[in-house]
Amino acid sequence: MVKYIFVTGGVLSSVGKGIVTASIGKMLQMRGFKVTAVKIDPYVNVDAGTMNPYMHGEVYVTDDGGETDLDLGWYERFLDLNLKKENNITTGQVYKAVIEKERRGSFLGKCVQIVPHITKEIKDRIRSVAADSNVDVILTEVGGTVGDIEGLPFLEAIRQMRLEEGYENTLYVHVALVPILDVTKEMKTKPLQHSVNELRRIGIQPDIIVARCQKMIDMETLRKIALFGTIPENAVFCSYNVESVYQVPLILDEQGMGEFICKRLGLAGHKPIRDEWIRFVDATLNPKYEVKVALVGKYAGLADSYVSMKEALLHAGAACQTKIDIHYIEAETFERNLDKLQILKDFNGIFVPYGFGSRGAEGKIMAIRFARENNIPFLGICYGFQLAVIEFARNVCGLEGANSTEIDPKSPHPVIDFMPEQRGIEYKGATMRLGAHKILLKKDTIAYALYRKDEIYERHRHRFEVNLDYVEKLEKMGIVFSGKSPDGRRMEILELPEHYFFFASQFHGEFKSRPGKPDPEYYGFVKACLDKKMGKPRPEF
């Protein structure tokens, strides 16, 4: 029998529901249960792929090529799972499926309605993920805030699931903000009371309330929440501010949340095994060393745009007992003022992340040149890889005007070009080269030393790639393409053997990075930043 846990949010969005959901999963895993997690996004987009990262945060790519909400990244990192596109349900998907069925005539003349047809589609999707992943517990997080118009069909669907699955198999968790007033320093529960009321109006009585607060809530606040929420006091928990999000499962479990959930759902597990997680958390909180990394990007104003990259750097840092001090720098700064490039001298490493379009591209190219010429450890991901090829083509191979056709369609040297199969594609959604693909590694390279394998599978999300017409020239001048697709036609990794550490990949290693299991390219970069700072020769890995 599968157990269903539903997580809703109140008062404000961005209160950390995703982290609480992932943390509940972690507490259950620590007790020996198999879990999975689903994120519901009530927006009308079919997936996150067409949304601007600057407004919505990064698009998280799954192994099977799903372009999903970044909360799936938190589930994967906390739970060490590889989820599927089906683990992200949106209004767009649900309506698309129901309308397709209607057009096929599957509803046999009936009037197709939100209840029961849309809600059935939602329930079917949640159940099908549970069945496919063969789990003990499935967590479903409903995005947005209770009271949003677009969230209503989803809340109605999860309300019905209690009736159909039974009280003992379903649990509702409500996460809501408890603000502290500046002047009086009082913890205010009124907004939370309102969101619980809103939930009840829809017909859902929460079993657990998680107060999201700057500090641990005091007894009086806890009692008030229990009283107005109509739940026992031991069903109220607090997710307070901590230094690292990876502490959240531990602080909630200390308050008894894991025990409470297991008891309530009749889950008999073993005593929680927390050692490995605690070891990782300790490593992130008590680093011995520190390195300063410049992340030269286009969406630098919103840290969530690069969240998986930031976490991958943190995981790699933990493995080297090193704190990574990331400075987000807008690439256009360098375009406006060349002298600004000198600030890069103070960094132990330069990182150029993914990106789209021409804004800031020249600034990134300048930063890459600076890293290459000053022997500063460099890591480039996806667009960062492509721009490193452009920089090398222009400044080492002397190919004036070399560019990507994404930036300059008329470039005399289109060293980065549209993939042939991308020509003629009109739809923007889900049409990039997506998900995990096989890559063969070349022996006696940094890549081989880092991955220690002949072949790897890494996740992709791009439309452009290295133009084969230029590979020979680039290789002759010193670039080593140490990773390629099995047919040898796609360049996947580049490195410069003469440089201290100059490494870039067409794929995104960050999506596979996990606490305690850092991704090899991020690990290589961080280790190089640290060793170079300490004046050591380049690490052997």
Ligand code: GLN
């Ligand atoms: N814009 C580039 C492309 O489409 C790079 C994409 C990326 O960085 N994810 O190929």
